[in-house]
Amino acid sequence: MRKPRIAVTLGDPRGIGPEVASRAVASLLAEHADAEVLLVGPPETQGGPARPDVATDPWDGTERSAGHVSVQSIQLAVELIGGGHADGLVTAPVHKPALHAAGHVYPGQTELLKALSGSHEVGMFMVAERTRIGGALRVLLATTHIPLRDVAGAVTQELLTAQTRLLHESLREGWRIAQPCIALCGLNPHASDRGLFGDEEEHVFSPVVERLRSEGMDARGPFPADTVFDRALGGEFDAVVAPYHDVGMAAFKTASFGTGVNVTLGLPFVRTSPDHGTAFDLAGAGKADPSSMLEALRLAVRLAATRLRTDPESG
Numbered sequence: 001m002r003k004p005r006i007a008v009t010l011g012d013p014r015g016i017g018p019e020v021a022s023r024a025v026a027s028l029l030a031e032h033a034d035a036e037v038l039l040v041g042p043p044e045t046q047g048g049p050a051r052p053d054v055a056t057d058p059w060d061g062t063e064r065s066a067g068h069v070s071v072q073s074i075q076l077a078v079e080l081i082g083g084g085h086a087d088g089l090v091t092a093p094v095h096k097p098a099l100h101a102a103g104h105v106y107p108g109q110t111e112l113l114k115a116l117s118g119s120h121e122v123g124m125f126m127v128a129e130r131t132r133i134g135g136a137l138r139v140l141l142a143t144t145h146i147p148l149r150d151v152a153g154a155v156t157q158e159l160l161t162a163q164t165r166l167l168h169e170s171l172r173e174g175w176r177i178a179q180p181c182i183a184l185c186g187l188n189p190h191a192s193d194r195g196l197f198g199d200e201e202e203h204v205f206s207p208v209v210e211r212l213r214s215e216g217m218d219a220r221g222p223f224p225a226d227t228v229f230d231r232a233l234g235g236e237f238d239a240v241v242a243p244y245h246d247v248g249m250a251a252f253k254t255a256s257f258g259t260g261v262n263v264t265l266g267l268p269f270v271r272t273s274p275d276h277g278t279a280f281d282l283a284g285a286g287k288a289d290p291s292s293m294l295e296a297l298r299l300a301v302r303l304a305a306t307r308l309r310t311d312p313e314s315g
Contacts, residue, residue, distance in 0.1 A: 003036050004304035006297065007086040008072040010041025010050060012066050013059045015278030016288035017092025018045040024293035028301070035301045038086055040077045042069040047284040063095075067102030070094040074109060078116045081269045088270030088304040089113075090296050093278045107145040108146065110264050113271060123166045123265035125239075126248065126275065127299065128256030137232055137255050138152040138239040139248040140265070142168045151244040152200065155187055160208045164241055169219050170265045171238055173310075174303050183228050183237040184209060184221035185247065191224045229255070258289060261296045263303075272296040 008025060011017025018041065022120025025037050036096035039052045041258040042059040047102045056072040059065050071094075082088040091109050099106060106112040114122045124141045131137050142163045143154045164182060171180035184205055188198035195202060205222035220237070221228070231242050252260060253275060260275035274292035 002308070003034050004088065004301050004308060005036040005038065005086045006088045006090055006300050006304065007038045007054075007077040007080050008090045008297070009070075009077050009092055010039065010045065010052065011073070011092030011207055012070050012095045012098060012278045013042050014043040014063075014066055014283055015093055015095065016045070016276075016282050017041075017094075017278065018050050019047055019091050019283070019288050020274065020290040020293040021090075021285070022051075023154040023290040026293050027290070028132055028297045032301060034305075035139045037297075038080065040073045040080070041092075042073075047286075067098030067100070067104065071099060071102060071104050071112065074112060075116065084170075087308060088272075088300045090293075090300050091271065091273040092293070093274065093276065095278050109273065110144065110262075113264055113267060117267050117269070119266050119268065121162055121166055121266045123163050123170075125170070125263040125265050126252045126260055127263050128252065128260045128295075129299075130259055131233065131256040133233050133255055135233040135235055137229065137252060138171075139229070139232075139252045140164075140239060140241045141245050141248045142241055143244050145245065148244065148246075150292055152187065155200065155204060155243045157208050157211075160184065160205065160243075161211060161240065164208070164212055164217070164219060165215075166265050167239055167241065168212075168219075170224070174306060175238075176268065176306070177238055179218055180238040181218045181220065181236070183223055183240045184219065184234060184238055184282055185225050185228045185242045186222035187243045189224070190226075191222050192251075202305075225251075253308065258291045259295050259300050260292060263299065270300050270307065272300045272303075 040054045041052045056069045126139045138158045187200045190196045192201040201222045262273045264271040
């Protein structure tokens with residue numbers, strides 16, 4: 001089996017992406033002689049000249065240009081993968097207002113990658129194989145970047161079923177967990193306490209759990225948000241499906257900030273990213289922590305290597 005090749009985009013040139021990417025890649029290559037990396041991004045960043053292996057248009061210092069080169073980096077990386085020159089993708093942080101300033105309507109990189117790859121169903125999966133508490137924590141966000149007032153209407157039986165199926169298959173194929181145990185986190189306080197605080201648990205979540213269990217999956221819940229993540233950290237569940245962004249991310253980042261990785265499920269290739277943002281205030285100061293970026297690289301290499309071993313057409 002050949003070495004896994006990972007494309008790494010530098011993200012917004014005004015942020016810490018170029019710095020953490022270059023430092024994390026150096027650490028990764030010192031650990032893994034069996035990996036290759038291609039840096040993709042603009043030749044100039046806030047911290048000075050960059051050395052991408054594949055260069056975008058130059059960055060002219062404006063927010064609009066930052067958004068343009070951020071998207072162009074992702075487009076070039078996807079082309080590298082499509083052409084067989086890379087097996088996976090790690091993306092440094094971008095700035096959503098810059099994407100919009102450049103004329104791109106996608107809420108974030110996950111949605112952009114879904115469109116570029118033509119994928120039908122994707123999932124935003126937050127993974128920390130080690131946390132401050134010690135145990136692993138894996139959280140799938142069933143809904144991502146939508147207003148809180150829209151969440152209840154967006155969390156449907158169809159969505160929860162599709163996202164949990166996607167998570168189940170990904171845990172089996174990428175994490176090699178033969179029979180994943182997946183918990184569904186409820187929407188309402190105390191998972192509604194039998195209808196006292198809403199009825200979504202009874203009419204949306206419970207039928208989904210029954211359907212998935214009838215298909216042979218080990219799906220459980222719905223459980224209250226104030227206990228389900230602690231139970232997952234204790235090893236009771238392999239992963240948790242969170243109904244909306246912040247209920248999952250608040251628990252995840254509290255337990256694992258700096259070691260967490262964002263994985264996009266459902267793409268035809270591996271994609272990971274660090275669990276932090278652009279941190280403009282730290283850019284160019286040489287103080288940014290590359291730990292999460294390194295974890296994203298490590299996981300991308302591992303998942304890409306797993307795909308190469310199981311794909312009979314890989315080199």
